[in-house]
Ligand SMILES: [Mg+2]
């Protein structure tokens with residue numbers, strides 16, 4: 001069981017930093033081209049000083065209408081979001097926005113490879129959860145079902161992503177198991 | 181010839197606005213899920229007022245390390261950048277940054293569908309140019325070749341995207357011709 005193996009995770013790193021580092025490995029080894037999208041910003045006011053770079057003086061964060069990561073792996077479109085939870089026994093669905101789930105639904109219709117990467121911070125374990133499974137829980141919630149996915153369920157229907165050295169989070173192995 | 185047909189282009193609209201509108205059509209008709217990436221920003225200082233939204237007080241534009249548009253169409257990864265030129269007889273390669281061309285090279289290695297959409301503002305004509313062709317001119321330039329691609333060449337090796345009503349720029353038709 002994974003809890004007995006050596007864990008290369010770094011407790012100081014966010015899941016996002018771990019994924020960015022892994023994506024950099026995949027990019028430099030020509031395994032996949034996957035990037036995090038920039039944070040969407042609403043710009044209100046910009047200064048254009050004569051001899052230096054344009055300076056944004058007033059701007060606000062906008063809610064993303066898509067997931068955070070996408071790219072290409074062996075010709076296939078890859079699309080996912082990454083979420084951390086401090087919860088030990090379940091993953092709260094409120095970590096997702098409606099727009100992100102709708103985006104996943106749209107990508108699945110186009111035959112994209114869509115999923116969530118979920119990290120339980122308490123024991124640093126990380127899972128890939130297929131978008132179809134996430135959407136199924138999401139829709140049940142809307143119909144009055146539970147507001148979270150039990151961790152036991154994620155262990156059963158998800159794919160464990162064990163930390164290793166290079167890349168730190170070899171999530172494309174997990175993607176291979178959901179493609180084939 | 182296209183110059184004789186009715187042109188639905190709107191001279192007040194930027195190519196980016198035309199593409200965003202076309203992508204919205206493709207999305208709502210479940211034809212493809214393609215979005216423009218947010219502009220990358222380096223945030224320096226943020227205010228967190230008690231009763232209102234976080235306000236970015238100082239930030240700077242960063243150079244994008246990828247192209248502007250990507251997404252999924254019939255399971256395939258789509259990746260492109262859009263460029264307008266006022267030049268009438270050629271497309272200046274300086275419209276692209278090195279990073280964008282390297283990103284296209286990386287995506288092609290992963291079997292992604294990569295291209296540029298080029299608009300000649302003078303007569304509102306729009307072409308799809310395969311990334312492989314763009315890269316070939318780019319590499320020749322680096323080796324001392326010409327700094328632009330002649331319009332006549334783009335007319336010959338590119339694919340014309342005629343304006344229509346819905347979507348305004350039916351560029352996925354042009355994509356079909358480069359996939360098949
Ligand atoms: Mg996120």
Ligand SMILES: [Mg+2]
Pocket residue numbers: 248261262263
């Ligand atoms: Mg651009």
